[in-house]
Amino acid sequence: MKRIYTAANLPDAHLVRNMLEQAGIPAHIFNANAIGALGDLPMSAAYPQVWISQVHQEQHARAVxxxxxxxxxxxxxxxxxxxxxxxxxxxxxxxxxxxxxxxxS
Ligand SMILES: [Zn+2]
Incomplete structure (x- = not known):
């Protein structure tokens, strides 16, 4: 697993995941439910994150x-x-x- 993107919000994370999957890159969203249940977490740890499961696709994923x-x-x-x-x-x-x-360009 490899984190490829930290989203500002959940819709943002879903858009990125959809783009990755359309490009043939299996992707997952973590922290989807973290916002609103922050507790003591630093804000940056609570943003939704998009991870890819195939590390060798990282370069392709970053391009997407x-x-x-x-x-x-x-x-x-x-x-x-x-x-x-x-x-x-x-x-x-x-x-x-x-x-x-x-x-x-
Ligand atoms: Zn001028």
């Missing part, structure tokens, strides 16, 4: 998780190639000079 994280995290600020101002990641044009911003 990375793909998930990239899709769900707000895009980073982009800096304008013309005036060097930074704009929010969802902008296509620089707010300052109107120049085209680089597209995230």
């Amino acid at each position: 998780v990375a793909e998930y994280s990239r899709a769900s995290v707000p895009s980073e600020a982009k800096s304008c190639g013309t005036c060097s101002e930074s704009s929010p990641g969802e902008f296509e044009l620089c707010w300052n000079c109107g120049g085209e911003l680089p597209v995230h």
